[in-house]
Amino acid sequence: MSGSLIILQPGNSVVTDLGRFRGPRFGLPVNGALDQFSARAANILAGNDDNAPLLEVTALDFRLKATTDILIAVTGAPLHLTVGGRECQQWEPVSVRAGETVALRQITGGLRAYLAVHGSVEAPVLLGSCAPDTVVGFGLRLAEGTELKTSRTVAPIRQPYFDLPLFRLGLTRPEFSSQAVVEVTDGPDVEEFGDTADLLYTTEYTVSARSNHIGLRLGGALPERQSGAEVLSRGVPVGAIEVPSREELLVLHRGRGVTAGYPVLAVVTSRSLDVLAQARPGHTITFRRTTVPDATAKYRAALRELENLRSTVSTVFALLGIGSQPGWQQLAPAAGT
Amino acid sequence: MPATTTPTPVEVFESGDAALRVVATSANSEANWSTVHALAEWLEAAGADGVHGAVPTYDSLLVEFDPGVTSARQVRAFVLLGMRQLDFIGAPVRAPREFSVPVVYGGEYGPDLERVAEHQQLPVEEIIALHTAKSYVIRCLGAPAGSPMMDGPDFPIPVPRLKDPRLSVPAGAVAVAGRQAVIAPAMAPGGWCVIGQTPLAVLDAGSEPLVPYVPGDLLRFRQIQPEEFAHYAGRKLEAAR
Numbered sequence: 126m127s128g129s130l131i132i133l134q135p136g137n138s139v140v141t142d143l144g145r146f147r148g149p150r151f152g153l154p155v156n157g158a159l160d161q162f163s164a165r166a167a168n169i170l171a172g173n174d175d176n177a178p179l180l181e182v183t184a185l186d187f188r189l190k191a192t193t194d195i196l197i198a199v200t201g202a203p204l205h206l207t208v209g210g211r212e213c214q215q216w217e218p219v220s221v222r223a224g225e226t227v228a229l230r231q232i233t234g235g236l237r238a239y240l241a242v243h244g245s246v247e248a249p250v251l252l253g254s255c256a257p258d259t260v261v262g263f264g265l266r267l268a269e270g271t272e273l274k275t276s277r278t279v280a281p282i283r284q285p286y287f288d289l290p291l292f293r294l295g296l297t298r299p300e301f302s303s304q305a306v307v308e309v310t311d312g313p314d315v316e317e318f319g320d321t322a323d324l325l326y327t328t329e330y331t332v333s334a335r336s337n338h339i340g341l342r343l344g345g346a347l348p349e350r351q352s353g354a355e356v357l358s359r360g361v362p363v364g365a366i367e368v369p370s371r372e373e374l375l376v377l378h379r380g381r382g383v384t385a386g387y388p389v390l391a392v393v394t395s396r397s398l399d400v401l402a403q404a405r406p407g408h409t410i411t412f413r414r415t416t417v418p419d420a421t422a423k424y425r426a427a428l429r430e431l432e433n434l435r436s437t438v439s440t441v442f443a444l445l446g447i448g449s450q451p452g453w454q455q456l457a458p459a460a461g462t
Numbered sequence: 463m464p465a466t467t468t469p470t471p472v473e474v475f476e477s478g479d480a481a482l483r484v485v486a487t488s489a490n491s492e493a494n495w496s497t498v499h500a501l502a503e504w505l506e507a508a509g510a511d512g513v514h515g516a517v518p519t520y521d522s523l524l525v526e527f528d529p530g531v532t533s534a535r536q537v538r539a540f541v542l543l544g545m546r547q548l549d550f551i552g553a554p555v556r557a558p559r560e561f562s563v564p565v566v567y568g569g570e571y572g573p574d575l576e577r578v579a580e581h582q583q584l585p586v587e588e589i590i591a592l593h594t595a596k597s598y599v600i601r602c603l604g605a606p607a608g609s610p611m612m613d614g615p616d617f618p619i620p621v622p623r624l625k626d627p628r629l630s631v632p633a634g635a636v637a638v639a640g641r642q643a644v645i646a647p648a649m650a651p652g653g654w655c656v657i658g659q660t661p662l663a664v665l666d667a668g669s670e671p672l673v674p675y676v677p678g679d680l681l682r683f684r685q686i687q688p689e690e691f692a693h694y695a696g697r698k699l700e701a702a703r
């Protein structure tokens with residue numbers, strides 16, 4: 126049976142997924158959840174595929190009402206989560222009964238929270254992804270009264286012991302700090318900055334309020350390009366660090382234009398892009414140099430952690446009779462019985 | 463047999479843990495361009511687990527991949543395999559289509575036209591004449607949203623980018639920078655000098671692949687007057703032949 130939910134207070138929220146990976150060759154940014162680890166974790170905790178559409182809630186308070194029984198999980202930046210007025214845990218599956226309000230309030234420490242619903246939500250798709258693209262004007266931006274359909278309902282889970290968390294799934298939650306350390310590898314154009322490239326590793330940068338999903342603008346001592354020749358436009362990776370002006374460092378994130386004509390000083394690792402996704406204006410950032418093999422190893426370690434979570438979740442869900450795998454109760458009787 | 467060209471040598475550079483930059487290194491920019499585009503098509507057609515796709519521009523190609531599935535080392539080997547294949551079969555050359563784009567120059571449509579003219583030390587009319595003088599090859603699709611990136615007009619000197627990029631440039635803006643020319647298919651921030659605007663709709667977000675042209679197609683600008691803008695407004699850009 127399909128379910129639905131209604132947005133009561135949209136704040137600043139969208140329906141998104143892990144990104145439009147086919148976009149860049151058509152000149153569209155990849156976009157998608159900026160904190161990929163939190164988004165994947167939310168979907169896994171809700172018993173979905175990693176890439177299922179989910180809600181990204183940025184900075185502002187958010188409320189929705191379930192019109193059917195659903196199961197949700199909220200991850201990302203620390204916040205105050207309540208369901209029907211009861212305080213609930215982030216990073217755990219949470220049962221929501223029909224008519225109850227889910228409220229995400231006081232997003233602090235980080236910037237973006239993720240809310241996944243078991244069975245996911247329906248959203249329009251462009252080039253294989255529902256991720257909003259602000260440039261072409263595509264995507265589902267949530268407004269008061271928006272109704273989202275989910276493909277499944279989940280009967281409330283009976284909790285045998287009052288006041289005990291229902292799930293202890295043993296995921297190491299990411300740390301959220303106002304003084305983030307971000308790992309980068311040398312960019313393909315690092316030599317163009319000469320000795321000034323080292324400033325990147327010795328300076329404490331401050332996140333500017335002009336930062337968004339396209340890129341973060343950071344104030345602080347700036348490495349300087351040693352030549353002034355115009356560069357032919359070329360594809361730039363997500364995470365590219367450029368010095369386009371004398372005022373700020375620009376760190377490109379998932380909404381970045383696919384091509385640019387500025388030299389790439391360094392590139393933020395896939396893991397650290399999640400850290401940047403949670404950096405609030407005024408937070409400070411220091412960069413640490415790493416290598417591609419080390420960055421890859423860390424990324425894969427995080428994926429393994431998510432895989433472990435997935436297997437724990439599917440075991441628990443199977444025991445509780447939730448999930449895409451039909452429980453024995455739902456199986457058709459064997460022929461002849 | 464389709465026409466082919468011989469690919470040029472390439473170099474592969476690390477570009478973070480999820481991308482590689484491939485640069486064609488010959489002295490012949492035309493050959494470099496066909497090489498990176500042929501390589502992009504080969505990578506796309508061959509397909510490899512974890513490789514998201516390739517973004518070819520002028521002399522370089524960005525190959526993006528999922529470091530959870532594959533690695534920079536494996537993707538580099540895949541790229542070099544593609545180059546060996548192209549060395550053997552040649553890089554295919556496709557027959558171009560041609561697009562004609564009406565443009566209102568200057569004024570509110572092209573706020574930087576006079577500045578560009580001043581910098582080039584040419585009258586405004588001469589800037590427009592140079593910009594409409596020839597067909598441009600669309601070299602690649604760029605930001606934002608599938609912009610047709612072209613070799614620019616034959617101006618005496620390269621056009622510097624704006625010191626302070628605009629926070630918003632309207633859809634249809636016709637701009638130049640360095641030795642390049644472009645149309646903005648959608649409203650976006652921009653650091654290029656906007657010399658005019660086309661009333662045609664370049665982008666159709668409801669269709670795939672969003673824009674009607676591919677790299678290698680030809681595009682020519684022609685001047686229209688401000689009072690003609692409304693006549694063309696909202697029409698789709700379509701190939702003339």
